[in-house]
Structure formats: structure tokens, C-alpha cells
Amino acid sequence: MIQVGLQHFLMVGALLFCLGILCVLTRRNAVAVLIGIELMLNAAGLNFIAFARHQGDLAGGSLLVLFVIVLAAAEAAVALALILAFRRQVRTLDVDQIDSLKG
Amino acid sequence: MKLSLADLLFYAVAVATLATAAYAVFTRNIVRAVFSLLGTFFGMAILYGMLSADFVAVVQVLVYVGGILVLLLFAVMLTANIESARLSSPAAGWSWGLLAAVATGIILLPLALEAPWLQRELDVAGPGTATIGRSLLGNMLLPFEAVSVVLLGVVIGAVVVARLRRGGQDGEVQR
Numbered sequence: 001m002i003q004v005g006l007q008h009f010l011m012v013g014a015l016l017f018c019l020g021i022l023c024v025l026t027r028r029n030a031v032a033v034l035i036g037i038e039l040m041l042n043a044a045g046l047n048f049i050a051f052a053r054h055q056g057d058l059a060g061g062s063l064l065v066l067f068v069i070v071l072a073a074a075e076a077a078v079a080l081a082l083i084l085a086f087r088r089q090v091r092t093l094d095v096d097q098i099d100s101l102k103g
Numbered sequence: 104m105k106l107s108l109a110d111l112l113f114y115a116v117a118v119a120t121l122a123t124a125a126y127a128v129f130t131r132n133i134v135r136a137v138f139s140l141l142g143t144f145f146g147m148a149i150l151y152g153m154l155s156a157d158f159v160a161v162v163q164v165l166v167y168v169g170g171i172l173v174l175l176l177f178a179v180m181l182t183a184n185i186e187s188a189r190l191s192s193p194a195a196g197w198s199w200g201l202l203a204a205v206a207t208g209i210i211l212l213p214l215a216l217e218a219p220w221l222q223r224e225l226d227v228a229g230p231g232t233a234t235i236g237r238s239l240l241g242n243m244l245l246p247f248e249a250v251s252v253v254l255l256g257v258v259i260g261a262v263v264v265a266r267l268r269r270g271g272q273d274g275e276v277q278r
Contacts (some may be wrong), residue, residue: 003115006222010215012117016143018122025200031133031178033225035140035262038171039124042147045159053154054222059234062159063243065151066235069159069166070250073259076171080178081265087182088245 009050016043030086030093034079041072113153120146137175144168155228158235 016039023036045065053060086098123142132135151160160251239247 002191004110004153005120006220007112007216009198010214010220012121012150014208014211014215018204019121019128021207022200022252024202025203026197027128029133031175031182032136034175034178035127035136038167038175039128039143040141042143042167045163046147046150047160049154050146051220053156053228054220054225056223057200058154058230059238061270062156062231064233065159067189067246067250069162070240071253073166073170074254075172076174077184077257078264080174081261083178084181089115092270093182094207097198100146 006050006054009046012041013046013050016040016046026096026098030079030095030098032081033095034076034083038072040077042070044068115276116146116149118191133179137179140175141168141172144172145218155231157230157231158188170194 020036020038020040020043024033025036025094027033027036032067039078048061048068049058050071052058052064083093087093090098120143123139124148127139127143129138130139144163147167148160148163151157151163
């Protein structure tokens with residue numbers, strides 16, 4: 001345990017990103033896959049802010065992360081709509097069974 | 104080197120964030136996974152605050168906790184059978200996912216620790232909202248407007264996709 005610097009935030013970001021990859025690749029529920037994607041986006045955002053803070057341009061990094069957050073919200077809304085449509089059409093959320101592009 | 108209170112707070116928040124994220128990844132109950140994400144998103148907001156990104160921290164709470172988490176809950180509640188929620192998020196084979204995650208960790212963690220990152224001496228950062236606002240209406244105006252067009256498209260697209268109904272015998276799609 002040493003004093004907190006840039007590396008600590010990067011470590012948290014890296015571990016969060018690994019958890020996100022694990023979630024996307026192993027879960028079979030489409031909502032859980034979406035959770036993994038959100039974890040990865042959060043990890044990237046933390047790295048952006050950590051680098052920005054330690055290189056003196058906090059506003060620039062904040063702007064990038066704001067755009068990432070807004071686009072993540074948009075992506076979540078579209079994903080929810082797609083999940084509902086899938087549920088109605090093919091009666092499953094198992095991403096291994098949703099493998100045809102034409103319902 | 105002596106640990107300050109801020110350092111201890113960082114370790115506590117980091118552990119809590121990673122623990123709730125890990126629980127969300129490993130639990131088989133999708134409802135619990137979503138509620139566990141609440142801790143992750145709040146932890147991220149506190150970490151943003153520790154990096155003096157005050158506006159991002161507030162937006163994180165507003166959009167992630169207030170928006171995305173609620174959307175995820177909607178998705179879960181509208182699709183999962185609550186009775187079978189205990190097994191609602193089964194895992195496909197662990198081997199390839201674990202391999203990919205561990206490989207990413209092997210690349211990222213030593214990189215984060217040992218690379219000679221450019222680091223300046225930290226100055227005291229005041230509130231940054233004014234700078235961000237001026238930038239959004241100044242040199243970042245084009246991305247700002249592009250994002251609003253994207254959001255409009257998303258709203259319309261989400262409504263159209265969610266309203267698609269399965270048709271009758273001929274299988275035509277009714278709106």
C-alpha cells in the first residue's frame with residue numbers, strides 16, 4: 001500500500017475492463033452481456049479522467065468522458081429495445097440461440 | 104511515505120467498486136447483478152470525484168445510476184421470468200472467456216504499472232464546470248450538436264424497434 005497515484009487508477013480501470021470482457025464472453029443472457037459492455041465503457045472513462053488529471057488538461061478529458069457517457073446511454077436504450085423485440089420474436093434472450101439475422 | 108486519509112478512502116472505494124463489479128459478473132441472478140452495478144457506478148462517481156472531475160462525477164450519477172441502471176432494470180423486469188431469476192444468467196463455457204480476460208489482464212496490468220507515463224506535479228483543480236460549458240459551446244460545438252442528432256435518432260429508432268409486432272399468418276410486420 002503506497003500513496004495513490006496515476007498507476008492506481010489505471011489498475012482499477014484495467015481490472016474493471018477484464019471483468020467486462022469476462023462478462024461479455026461468458027454470460028448467455030443478453031442483458032448480462034450489456035452489463036459487461038457498460039463495465040468496459042466505465043473502465044475506459046476512468047482511464048481518460050486519470051490521464052487527463054495527471055497531464056493537466058482535466059477539461060479535455062472530462063469532455064471525452066461526457067461524450068462516452070451520453071453515447072453509452074444511447075446504446076443502452078437501443079439495446080433495451082432490441083432485447084424486447086428479440087424476446088417477443090424468438091422467445092429467448094440466450095445470445096447463443098439468437099444467431100439468425102432475419103427474425 | 105505515510106498513508107493519508109484520501110489514500111485509504113481510495114483503496115476502500117476501489118475495492119468496493121471492483122467487488123460489486125465482480126459480483127455483477129459472476130452471479131447467476133440477473134436481478135442481483137443489476138442491483139450490484141449500483142455500487143459499481145457510485146464507486147466510479149467517487150473515483151471521478153477523487154480525480155477532481157466534479158462535473159463528470161455528477162453526470163455519472165445522473166446518467167448511469169438514474170438512466171442506464173433503470174433501463175437495465177426495465178430490460179430485466181420486462182423479459183426475465185421472476186420465478187426463474189435464480190438461474191436467469193447462465194454462463195456459457197468459462198474457458199475461452201477466462202483465457203481472453205486473463206490475457207487482457209496480463210497485457211494491461213504491467214503496462215499500467217511500469218510504463219513511464221508522463222506525470223506532472225498535481226495542482227489544485229477548482230470546479231471545472233465553467234470550462235467544460237464554454238468548451239461545449241466553443242471548440243467542441245460540432246461534436247455536441249452531432250451527439251444531439253444521434254440522441255434524436257436513438258429515440259426514434261428505439262421506439263420503432265420496440266414497437267415491431269409479430270404479424271398474422273403471413274408473417275408481415277405490423278406497426
